[in-house]
Amino acid sequence: MNEPGEENIVLEGFLCPICKVDFGLDLKLFLHFQEAHSEDQDLVKSFKDLFGKAKEKILKNDIGKKEERHYVWEPQEIGEVQSHFEYFKHCRNKWVEHFVMETNKTVVRLEKLLCNLPQDPNKRKIHEQTIVHWLDGTDVTRCPDCTKSFNITRRQHHCRLCGSIVCHECSCFLPLSKAYETINEPGKNPMNSIAQSLPSFRLCVHCGEVLENREQTKYRDQKPLMCDYYDKIVECRNKIENDLLIKFNQTYNLLKEGESSYLTEANKIRSDIVKLAETIDALSNRILKLENDTNSSNVTTKNIRLAMIQCVQSTVLAIPALPSLKEIEEIAQRKREVAEARLRNGQDTNKPKMSPSVSKRHNTQKNEIKLILEDGWSPVTNANVNSENPVVEQMNIIKNYIKQAKEAYRFDEVASLERNLQELNEEYFKMQNGSRNMSDYSTKN
């Protein structure tokens, strides 16, 4: 690999766009361009007539059958990415450790405060001060949080948990009942009703936040009813997409090959899919009908409903109606006739077995095609088989052409012939809708 440093040299100057030599001056470059690359001068000349032609086109609409230019974009992988998560975790761990320690310290203090808390206000104040050392306020002239100076109207207050001094605006209150909850002993409060009326703890904003954060994490695992419904929807979707649709397509293909014994099973799978789709529809409707307390939840439920309607629609589109028993038997009948015809012609001693396995059938197909080519099946000898369909005849002719073209190394023609063949193939699939003799030709060779 090249050195990135060297690769990124910024070139500047009057560079010739073709040979990338710097000519230093506009004029020199101009002269060089005239001498060395005169063929490109056509660009300049042709520009003048351009409009005349364009105008004609605009007015007269004479569009010739010109070659369409289609850009084919190469398959693309995701661009560069850079993860910072390791560094992020490193920074977070340090900080969280510090924070957890602080939280624990705060909670332990709260426990001590609540243990044998006196009801009498004066005794209570002494109790509080023996647990937490209160900062001496004589030298504190300003609130450390908002930096406003203390005076008669803005008085000093102590945080009961850390002893620091704040003003009224920078403090908050922790009700006693909540305090007991915080230390996980709501039952241990003997005078629950009295505790309600007792004054709360005054806290600084910092200590308040620490406790608040601890509280919040408790509720994080609660899930609304919507989630249950949604999980069920996802379950149904997975069942349809990863299981039933695959099974359905397999049996559907077997039916199209005349295997009537699969009709009951196919019907069952089909009705299972429809039932699940109905369940999805009903569940998403129930989500929509849920009482939501916030605007965001309302938007979310509406969007879930919308997404599920789309999902149900595309599922239903993916399962076509099944052929009737009569149609399947007709396919089987045609197949039998073809096989018999082949036996009579002595072309095929290797009669294809009716195997339920799809992969096995593919193998036999390939063998047959080989036989066809090696035996030099020509459109004439197979007239009895092919006359029933001109497309097959056409396909055989093209196959023959391809073979000849390959021998002559005319690969561009091979490509275009193969495109033709592909189109015919598709056409034939549409017409025959899955009869057996068609699949002899379905693989390109």
Add this chain to the structure above:
Amino acid sequence: MDLIQAVKLYIIKMTEDCGPGMKVLLMDKTTTSIVSAVFSQSEILQREVYLFEQLTSTSSSDSMYHMKCITFLRPTSENISLVCKELRNPRYGYYYIYFSNIISKTDIKTIAESDIQEVVREVQEYYADYLAISPHLFSLNIPSCGQCLSWDPLQLTRSTQGIISVLLSLKKNPLIRFQASSKMSKQLAEKIKVIFSKEENLFNLKQGDIQPQLLILDRREDPVTPLLMPWSYQAMVHELLTINNNQVDLSHIEDIKPDFKKVLLCAEQDDLYKQNMYKNFGEIGEIMKSLIDDFKSKAKNHQKLDTISDMKAFVENYPQFKKMSGTVAKHVIIMEQLSCYVTKKNLLEVSELQQQIACDIQSSQHTQKIRELIEKNIPDEEASKLVMLYALKSFSKDSNRELTSLIQLLKSKKVSEHWIELVHDVMKFQSKIILDNENTLKNAKQITKRFYKVKIFHY
């Protein structure tokens, strides 16, 4: 190297990274338009994203812990502090944070220290920091990037970031080439170069045999082209009706159907548009006609369809046709508008004269023709554009006198002051160029430039 695909792949990856479950997409104003440029609502809903939120200082406080939050933001200092605020009081279950460009270690640390509840599961740089308009065209939605011929420093940074993200999203480490005559091009090239060497590891990319080139050109080098009338479909729609974030506003049309007040012109979702956006006006008319003819023959109707208004009438009279091909109806309405403007503004004649002025250096006959057209009361902008073109293309002493009299004519036709000022600006710009370069030198550059253009398309 499809830009739309590049942005899409990033966003798909975001929705996959966080696994199954209900998701919310938290964005800023810019990333919202980046995402909506490449994804339709139904597409993104199928990826389990059910809520779209913009991160602002006034975001709602609705908490939904059962949702995973994909946070996709530009790495601005404002966004960093907003993310910190969000993480201190997280509203959603887990956060998967993606920045659209390179972010500093310090910012990562700041965010990490706000994540006390440990809700962040991912922090990545995904370089989707541009609006992918089409597979080969992006925009940064900067209305004006400079003033008085030099960069607005903020926009220089934004442009650098934009180009860096385009390169990283396409995994390209190019050779930078720029137009040396432009100071702005040079500054941009140098800024990009600085980032290349600073982020050596990021740009240590596997390259093919041929190193790609990043070509930086100054649009001012060619002031002529923007003054010319374009005739290809997309360009015409933009010139005459204006395309904004893939949308065309048609609400000014009298008795327009509510469905068509604002129409989406998006090649990703509209095959008819995708196939025809670069075809010229006449061709599109023909295609529309044949589409409708085709339907007509099926419907066994014998209405005449020779003009675009006939077509419009036809489409409106066929509800089932409208249902069958709403897109065709949309394009027919747009085409009708375009053709209406072409007639009303005399654009065929104007355009022909524009081309003659642009290509022909002898200007003696042009002033007469410009006068004739202005007398025909063509719109202000077309009249002024013709005079501007003339100003850019005439170098003789006579032409100054001619210009003065043309401006006089504009004034007598009550052309608005704004346009007259623009004509004066162009004249000033032109005289500066004449001072800077001799004519011959200028020609040489134009050849080079033309070649550059060809190269851009290859890239």
